[in-house]
Amino acid sequence: MSKGSKSQQSEEASFLSEYDPSIYPRPSVAVDITLLAVRDGGLVTWLVKRREPPQRSRWSLPGGFVHMHESLHTAAARVLEEKSGVQGVFLEQLFTFGAVSRDPRTRVLSVAYYALIDVHRLAPLVEARDGVLIGEVVVPWAEETGGPAEVRRADGRALRLAFDHAEQVGMAVARLRGKLAYTPIGFQLLAECFTLRELHAVHEAVLGRPLNKDSFRRRMLSSKELEATGDQQCGVEHRPAALYRFRRRSAT
Amino acid sequence: MSKGSKSQQSEEASFLSEYDPSIYPRPSVAVDITLLAVRDGGLVTWLVKRREPPQRSRWSLPGGFVHMHESLHTAAARVLEEKSGVQGVFLEQLFTFGAVSRDPRTRVLSVAYYALIDVHRLAPLVEARDGVLIGEVVVPWAEETGGPAEVRRADGRALRLAFDHAEQVGMAVARLRGKLAYTPIGFQLLAECFTLRELHAVHEAVLGRPLNKDSFRRRMLSSKELEATGDQQCGVEHRPAALYRFRRRSAT
DNA sequence: TGAATAGTGTCTATAAGACAATATCCC
């Protein structure tokens, strides 16, 4: 159904055969991934220690250069897997950071992604690697104001992240907060089956503020996004809660 | 307050002096801008006719390559001004499109931006240029579902946009819809002073659905984002409405 | 039985939708 005439097609072909992409200087393009999980009522993120300059030995987000033959999303998934072992999680583009001097080597753009994972999947992955840290994410702003996040060690000490990675983490938190209310994204931070209490705790951790329990319950149960598994929690020393599962939309 | 030791700094310096960025192939990076306005109850966007291959003579969003010495935002503002004459408008990054073969020349990433403008500012700019079209934007989906937009001529005929520009326009509409409810973004599509009816019409055009007039009125007046100018509409053949102005937040 | 959390029912406050009534301008 192409409307182009034959002569137009051959014009395009001859143009392409003569096109030399090397005449203009081009920036390098990297991807950085903020992998978020909920632990102990707060958000945490996966950091790696830089082994090479620039900013060697500083903690940073997992990142790497985009290859010429892969899409940005593919690059982000590859880099996340290489640097953390995480596969098959929610992964979404966040923002492209393009300040002129954000990297001292040369012009480097960073296409920032964020990923979400059930925290229980992280422990074995951390043990399998060196130079890895699960940092606690604290944002000094409310709601979705935005701005850099602070990332702390287990002992509470704040870390200085490499490059603009503190900005990237902050933006990931802001985006996640924004999407939580109107998209089924909270489930990505839990195992397949979960209780309403666990879902409630995840939402509170993401939003950084208490949520009314009753209203949250009603809202979730009437949202048609939850499906009762019929099973119950076990191994708890109180009344076990019903387990739910995220109901995938038929269109997806 | 840098924590790095002197030897670490010199290590970094020597690394940088020996770093050769040309050893890895790099993609080209462009910006494309979806300039949106509201006209006759619907959204419109600014298109330019491509004068060079690839896809010569097809309508496209204003776009251009990012220079090495400018940030992405600066590049977007520059390209928008060059291709449309528009300056000083709301401009925000949308998404980076990175499919491997989205441009037949070479690997080209497109950092998509969208901009908002009062439609009355467009007419003189269109007249000053050739190969320019204000296209009517129609999205075949509801709410914020997302997906490519359709762009039509004045006679209703649909245009085939170059590259992935239909996707970019669709994403701009989806983003705008999402931000309309909870950020003061609708004002960007109006002149400095406006009536509540005009603001109402803008919201309806963006969302693509009717909005309850009374409730909209109440919501806006109680939002503290509006400031009465004290003046009234003039030149209308009915009771003139009060004029309002967007109240900039003191923090901004 | 008691501790602890799950789950239900009811009241209240707030915001949105519907709609009627009045106000103000130009012709």
Next chain:
DNA sequence: GGGATATTGTCTTATAGACACTATTCA
């Protein structure tokens, strides 16, 4: 005065927050 839209006020309905009460499990 008539036409047209602005503006105000009231009633109804939906939803969130608050809180009391009952249910179920394990130690």
